[in-house]
Amino acid sequence: xxxxxxGPEASFFKVLDQHRAFLLADLRRVGEExxxxxxxxxxxxxxxxxxxxxxxxxxxxxxSDSPKSVQNFALILKILSMVYKxxxxxxxxxxxxxxxxxxxxxxxxxxxxxxINDISCMLKVPRRSLHxxxxxxxxIAGNLSYIEEDGTRVNCTxxxxxxxxxxxxxxxxxxxxxxxxxxxxxxxxxxxxxxDDNFCSKISPCIMVTGKGVPDLNTRLLVKKLWDLFxxxxxxxxxxxxxxxxxxxxxxxxxxxxxxxxxNLTVPAIRWLGLLPSDIKRLNIPxxxxxxxxxxxxxxxxxxxxxxxxxxxxxxxxxxxxxxxxKMKAEIQALTFISSDYLSKVYLPNKLKFGGWI
Numbered sequence: 256x257x258x259x260x261x262g263p264e265a266s267f268f269k270v271l272d273q274h275r276a277f278l279l280a281d282l283r284r285v286g287e288e289x290x291x292x293x294x295x296x297x298x299x300x301x302x303x304x305x306x307x308x309x310x311x312x313x314x315x316x317x318x319s320d321s322p323k324s325v326q327n328f329a330l331i332l333k334i335l336s337m338v339y340k341x342x343x344x345x346x347x348x349x350x351x352x353x354x355x356x357x358x359x360x361x362x363x364x365x366x367x368x369x370x371i372n373d374i375s376c377m378l379k380v381p382r383r384s385l386h387x388x389x390x391x392x393x394x395i396a397g398n399l400s401y402i403e404e405d406g407t408r409v410n411c412t413x414x415x416x417x418x419x420x421x422x423x424x425x426x427x428x429x430x431x432x433x434x435x436x437x438x439x440x441x442x443x444x445x446x447x448x449x450x451d452d453n454f455c456s457k458i459s460p461c462i463m464v465t466g467k468g469v470p471d472l473n474t475r476l477l478v479k480k481l482w483d484l485f486x487x488x489x490x491x492x493x494x495x496x497x498x499x500x501x502x503x504x505x506x507x508x509x510x511x512x513x514x515x516x517x518x519n520l521t522v523p524a525i526r527w528l529g530l531l532p533s534d535i536k537r538l539n540i541p542x543x544x545x546x547x548x549x550x551x552x553x554x555x556x557x558x559x560x561x562x563x564x565x566x567x568x569x570x571x572x573x574x575x576x577x578x579x580x581x582k583m584k585a586e587i588q589a590l591t592f593i594s595s596d597y598l599s600k601v602y603l604p605n606k607l608k609f610g611g612w613i
Contacts, residue, residue, distance in 0.1 A: 267607075267608055268435050268607075270607075270608065270609060270610040271435050271436055271488055271607060272435075273610075274488050274526075274610065275486065275487060275488050278486060278488065278524050279486055281524075282486065327370075330360070330361065330366065330370055331370055331373070331374065333357075333360070334353065334367070334370050334371065334374065335374065337353060337356070338374070338385045338386065338387065341385070341386035341387070342385070342386050345386075346386065347386045347387070347388050347422075347423060348386065348387060348388070349387070349388050349389065349390050349422065350364070350367055350368055350371060350387060350388075350389060350390075351364065351390055353367050353371075353387065354367045371385070371387055381519050382472065383423070383424070383425045383476075388422045388423055388473075389422065389471055389472045389473055390422065390471075391419055391420040391421065391422050391471060391473040391474065392420075392466070392467050392471050392474070393419070393420035393464060393465060393466045393467060393470065393471060393473060393474030393477070394417035394418065394419060394420065394443070394446060394464070394465050394467070395411055395417060395418050395419075395420055395462065395463070395464050395477065396411055396416075396417040396418065396446075396450055396455055396462070396463045397411055397412070397434060397455040397460070397461050397462040397463050398411070398412050398432050398433050398434040398455065398460035398461060398462055399411045399412065399430065399431070399432045399434065399462050399481075400412060400429075400430070400431045400432075401427045401428065401429060401430040401431070402427070402428045402429045403421055403423075403426060403427060404423050404426030404427070404428075409421075411462075415450065415453075416450070417446070417447075417450060417463075417465075420464070420471075420473050420474050420477050421473065421477075422473060424473055424476040424477050424480055425476075427480070430480075430481075430484055430485075432460070432462060432481075432485060432487075433460045434460045434461050434462045434485070434487055435460055435461060435487060435488075436461050436462075436487055436488045436489070436490060436607070437461070437462045437463075437464065437478070437481055437482070437487055437488070437489045437490070438461060438462070438463045438464070438490050438491075438492060438528070438603075439463075439464050439465070439466075439478060439489065439490065439491045439492065439503075439506055439525070440463060440464070440465040440492045441465070441466075441468065441491070441492065441493040441494060441499050441502050441503075441587075442465070442467070442468065442494070442587065443465055443467040443468075444588075445465075445492065445587050445588070445598075446463060446465035448598070448599070449463060449598070449599055450463075452596050452598075452599035452600070453599075454599045454603070457599070457600075458599075458603065458604055458607065462481065462487075464477065464478060466502075466506075468502065469501075469502055469505065470502065470505060470506060472520075475505070475506060475520045476519065476520065478506060478522055479519060479520055479521070479522055482522045482524065488524075488526065489522055489524060489525045489526070490525070490526050490527075490528035490607075490612055491503045491506060491507075491525055491526070491527055491528060492528055492529050492530070492587065492603070493527075493529075493530070493587075494530060494584070494585065494586045494587055495529075495530040495531060495532045495534070495535060495578065495584055495585045495586075496546075496548075496552065496578075496584035496585070496586070497548075497552045497553075497555035497556040497559060497578075497584070498552075498555065499530075500556075500559055500571075500575065501555060501559065503525070503527060504559065504562075504564070506521075506522060506525055507521065507522060507523055507525040507564075508521055508523065508564050509521040526612040526613065527571060527574075527612060527613050528603070528606055528607075528611070528612045529587070529602065529603070529606060529611075529612075530585060530586075530587050530589075530590070531574050531613070532574045532575070532577040532578040532581070532585075533573075533574055533577050535581075535583070535585050535589075536577075538590070538593070540585060540589050540590070540592065541592060542583075544585065544589040544592050545583040545584065545585050545589065546583065546584050546585065546586070547582060547583060547584075548578070548579075548582050548583065548584055552584060553579070553582075556575060556578065556579055559575065560572065560575055560576075560579075568613075570613035571613060574613065590602055
């Protein structure tokens, strides 16, 4: 079994640099092909953006004089009045802050979340333009420094612990990095293990981000901002299961619920680095470390295979078909059967050195 070098040799990032050159050329091509002086008809899926809200979509009417709508109409007006005050005073609040202003009125947090999304969609502005922030759950580490809106300088470089993803991504300034790539890690446990193994130092320079499962809005905004600013290759490290693939698709193509804000959230240049279903056989991972697909897993996998963007990803389809045929899934932790540090010292370095992504 081939072992990658412990440190970044001069040739280590050759394939990464070639991949970045390809991405930049693709960006220029897309820019040249975009029609000028007019708008293209909106579609459900566009490979350069991801899932988008169609112009001819289903709408809901909420009337002030309808018994069925009156409560929802009142709640919308209530939150709109709060948004007005936030914008006028140039202050910010979280969705949680808004809910706690009147718990009895709103009933639960989901009501507030849905109304805020409706307002963003109705006004065709991102949520941060409403001065409403989400509480971040994501973490970031590696070769990156930036200044927060209040002037605080944050330096992630060389830190043995991660930094919480800021709540106001729009307010970040003076972002600096020498990173060769950005690695999105699905699970917090895997992210912490890579930190413990000093992955960012040994395979430096790089940036690591985790949304701790399904990513929150701020984590997705941060990934998008880093891509827009630096155009470095972005890879995902997820479990070889339908849930991990779903999370990867959210970063890359977005979700239907936030399709109205796709331009601000999606990074179609993202590549699937691991764990690939084909890696399970290639690395001879024992069957006793694998998990049978549940009925819910199979339904999720079938759903993903039918999505429009999978036609643009034949290699993704092939990997998912491998999973469907084997009826088995695997967590990233299955690699520890080889050795406890196999992921950080062998698997990821070799993938990055030899272009083992799809």
